[in-house]
Amino acid sequence: MKLDVDIKKLLSAIDVPADWVGLREVYEAHTPRMIRDGVPVVNASASTHGIMVEVLVNGQFGYFGTPDMTSQGISRAAKKAFKQAEIASRHSVHSFDESARPSHQGSYSSPFEKDRDSLSAGRLNEVLLEAYNHLKVNDKIVSASSLCQVIESNFKFVSSNGSDINQDFLMFEFDLSATAADGSNQQTRTFGGMRGTCRQMGMEYFDKYEIFANANRIGEQAIELLDAEDCPTGEMDLVIAPDQMMLQIHESIGHALEVDRILGDERNYAGWSFVKLEDFGKLQYGSKLMNITFDPTLESEFASYAYDDGGLKATKEHLIKDGLLVRGLGGQESQIRSGLDGVANFRASSWNRAPIDRMANINLEPGNQSFDELIAEVQHGVYVESNKSWSIDDYRNKFQFGCEYGRLIENGKLTKVLKNPNYRGVSTPFWNSLKGVGNSDTFGIYGTPNCGKGEPNQVIRVGHASPACLFDKIQVFGGV
């Protein structure tokens, strides 16, 4: 049950001598459903609704996140936020003015064809149960699950300098998973996990994708992996599918380019960055084939929007052009602090967290090689799909990824199935070894629902799209 709130009226009722006041109302409802091993394990729907009151006092922002959306509640919150900001203003990292919250008016609605209620809870359970039946291809599948989640969000932002923004989102997440096991030998294959299908779309998803055929494939591949050879160890060519490329982009580019990290805000938690302020316009991040964009305009990608949570209008921008680092992921506050050009990426996870620099949609633009042409270039190497393990250091240099499913590449052809394919490297040498970028036929749109960052901690939705890519001389290895 969503409460109707007149946020402009609430703004006008605030009576504190602040230099600027903003209200950001967030309503969000999650409806997850899951069938595991033939039985319903999740059928739920939960919502959160509140307002963040933000004030600017003597150059310092202060906030109060409250679920009490009455005029008295918001007025009380504003007074307390004012007091917090006033005390802190004697010790500010940076003294801001109203330009940190530009004035914009507009709206956004994510695209969808069928709304949440177009498929009933009962029908969804039937579809998920049928998908489970297709996953369980034989008794070696010891566990299998199918799940989906619908997310509805509404963000409203109004401010004393005239911002008036309304953004509505309908999002959909879906996954299939099958685990085959024989004693302690166990292998799991998924539809990409929750990063595999997370999009701005509605229930039309079920019309557009062959869920049951994919469930069969996933079940069969889990069985296949159980008896597959372990991934070989050595330095070799590596072809990475888009559903793994998305996390490679996320960890070794996205987080590294967050300007608040570069400015040191995040050093006590997620870490710093190997990228320095003076690197923009100079650092050859990757090979000439590498073009990375911040693109909040790509239809149906998970983190498309028109305005960030500071009210800045969002536009597509190159972050890395022909391998050269040209722009950082810095919202208006970071742009003011650093003097760098940035993007509209000042985002908060909900009404109870303050915005910080986040990724939105960070994509690798397609090249011109078909998938077969990428594979044909490889004499001895490995092809990997679907992430299952990820780790990177606090400067975003030394990474290691593990994938669910691999194939050996021999003399330009895909051959044996490989289990436990892993690879590791260091960010800029890795991206400079990029020697093949797939064309738009290989392009896949993915994302992650749970990118963690910030103090206090926040999880946020991020989109990543990429073609398949070929890398030269990468450290590849298998399991124990």
Added chain:
Amino acid sequence: MKKVFKSISESLFKELKSDEDVILSFSGENSQFIRFNNASVRQTGLVDDADIELKFISNNRICGGGFTISGNMEIDLARGKHEIERMRNEANELPEDPFLVLPKNLGSSNVVKEASGLKFEDSIDAILPAMSGTDFVGILANGKMFRGNANSKGQNHWFETDTYSLDYSLVTSNHQMVKGSFSGSDWNQDEYESYVNRSKEKLSLMERKPIKIKTGDYRTWFESAAVSDFLGMFSWNGISEASLRQGCSGFGKMRHNDARLSPKFSVIEDFSPGYCPKFNSDGEVAPDELALIEAGKLKNTLISSRSAKEYGLQSNYAENGEFLRSPRMAIGNLNQNDVVKELDRGLFLSNIHYLNWSDNPGGRITGLTRYACFWVEGGEIVAPIETMRFDDSFYRFFGDQLSEVEDRLYSNPEVGTYGGRSLGATACPGILVDSFSLTL
């Protein structure tokens, strides 16, 4: 908050028909968050937040709901009643759940921990002067936290605590860092300043030029904080009975192949310190202690009541996710004063970072060194090391490579704030390992 929860729950239970049950789970906080960078304030604010999760059970079907508590009883009751009606309608459409666990009234509890904490308006003046002259970065989370549970059979639990945690790093000019985490309930300014001074003393070691270590296997000392991170991995495809049954646990070798860890390695779930409530989100109360790994042998897994019903076992009232809530590892005999001498030549790792399973069935975990990590030679600390990646199996570092366990326990508080502030802590000593593998 307790009164609010009680009023809402009693009103909602009155809405139920005779064949319906509801379990309510409450989580809330009145928190102050101050984010620091360069010994200044980056962001500051307050958050009042409270949510109720509902489980509606009828006719062998279960359906979940949840909403934010606004503090206005009229609004909150309307939301609650709307949820009951929505779930009642939806439950009719759902398949039966054969492993449904019905609520019971097994007794109620009430734990309220009052504290003389840090007043919101005093926080900055209490914290910043001691950090003067340092590059201090981190977060203060401060204030009350609430957890509650009630069911339509009449059972009620309440847990309320007032705590602060200042989780921080001090950074040297050459980008080396020392980690600190000062937390508790009653604020003591002298204790705080002493704690910060000890962090500052460690900084002098970090000013030495970092050494680049080659990949390979090293004798390694892990401080308690690092051991705590390894134990945290047991909560993710590890000690859970459901994970084992569903083929996605690193403990499979212990279950299926009778693999053993070191006789020096024992872990229990221990609720006696009261870091977190003993009741779970279904209102079930865990035993005070539960032996999990005893002298290297898998003694018990965490079993929720749902898993117990599904697999024909006895529940030990684990949370539904079957993760560790208050683990304690057994101490050994190595005294902290002898650690560097006993290590002799190798790595001294204070903290580790970004752990993940690199081969879950093999128990292999990858991650990175972070903060005060040193190269030791001739029983002396030589210098900090540059960041290194490791990739090794807990069957080795908690198993045949475990040389010594420290003779003292440290409490590593849970300082996470995803969604809301976390409760709980991991109590563990440091460990000395004969061989630990660095890979990049």
